[in-house]
Amino acid sequence: MTIEVRHLNVWYGRSQALYDVNLTIESQGATAIIGPSGCGKSTFVRCLNRMHEEVVGGRVEGEVLIDGVNIYARSIQPIYVRRHIGMVFQRPNPLPTRSVFENVAIGLRLNGLARGGALKEIVERSLKQAALWGEVKDRLNEPASALSGGQQQRLCIARALAIEPKILLMDEPASALDPISTFEIEELIRELRKSYTVVIVTHNMQQAGRVAEKTVFFLQGRLIEEGETGRFFSHPEKKETEDYITGRFS
């Protein structure tokens, strides 16, 4: 699904976090959002599924069109937006006391999408999609907290995939993980981008280079530059981008 962001301005209470962001993200493929801490990249993806308004004082102006539909239109309820746009967070956040199986099934149960045998099938398929099935197929009844950090994050990805979203938002999904788990998550993203529109926030530029076809650079709440990832890193157009990717940026 195509995402079109038009004149997006975002606030936390009185302080403005994003200034007039305009961006089009094509259907399928992965887009990386990079930038220094506090540049607004997480805020930006949280506006794409209306999670920003869950923060006290969070306010959004502008339009986000998903396949032409403005998700900020008055008639749209945020819970249906989130139902179709999955999200994976920075810190793995499985429900710690619930079983591995229940963690994947919870989205289906909350939305009343499947039960019984169909539910089991979807859970298995989602865990396979998230490249976790082999490791947990004999541990489905163990609590999610018994899994390693990398496994927990893939469990969260499986949970997001189980309700068949059209778009997958990932907010620094590997930043709390070790290099091997990071590698596994990146492999997974390369697989997922074939069938989903993936938007991934990362502070790791090598990671952007490895997983994303397109890269967008944010600085101090403004979108500075966007482009095809190869070109973006080899021939940045803007001085700020060049400073940032060459590390000359303070």
Place this chain on the structure above:
Amino acid sequence: MKAVLEEQQPVVNPFQAPRTAHNIRRRASNIVIIVLSFLATAFAVIVLLFLLLYVLRAGLPYINLDLFTKIPAPNGEPGGGLGPAIQGSLILVGLASLFGVPLGLFTGIYLSEFGRGAIAMGVRFLVDVLTGVPTIIFGLFAWIFIVVPQQTFSGLAGGVALGIIMIPIVARTTEEVLRLVPKELREASLALGATESRTILTVVIPAASSGIITGIVLAMARVAGETAPLLMTAFGNPFFNSDITQPMDALPLRIFNFAESPYQAQINQAYAGSLVLIVLILLTSFAIRWATGGFRRQGR
């Protein structure tokens, strides 16, 4: 400055603390704080142990089957028991929980999840004030609104009075523990398209359940020992009674009455009753923890 330098020169070992005034004061204050906290703890524990042992010594010899099954003997006569008081206490605390736990729970949920701005501030302040109000006031409230219109003391009035005492305790502890549930868990559920209420019911409350249960148990234990609000509501009753529209006996009431009796047999039974009350509260608290803990293990 010069003096300090001269003092430090003979020190060969750099890890040897210099004997400056500052350093000595530092170590002394450290030791004083440690000793004080140990002393305070020891004092508190000794008082509690003394109390428990005293009740045990004075009450245990008079614990027998009759105590649980018989009605109180007429003044000055031996034998008899506290049957109606034990039955009444169980009914009263049950009634209070039936009424106070849901109200407290939902108030706590409101305060933690939905309450923002001036109204929530007001509610929170009110709940805090309610926690500090002398419990006899709640008894007076139930007396005015239930006992007077019905023209009789009743178990119902006692249960309502105790229930109102439970509300702020349950509400505040619920609010506190719900606030401790990490934001990430709520986001996990919201990002899946769950409504706020589903998120609270299926994710937030289960994550906080042990804390909420602790709050409920505390509130139950607290009202199980209340005497003052029952004086003008449940009133007391020397006979077995499970009709909540009639006066009802309660352990604290019976202990209060017997403890100031001129008859040694009744004083002894007051001690036995105190012991029963303490054990009942302990048992209920263990039972609730065990039941909910067991439920969690198999339920998820």
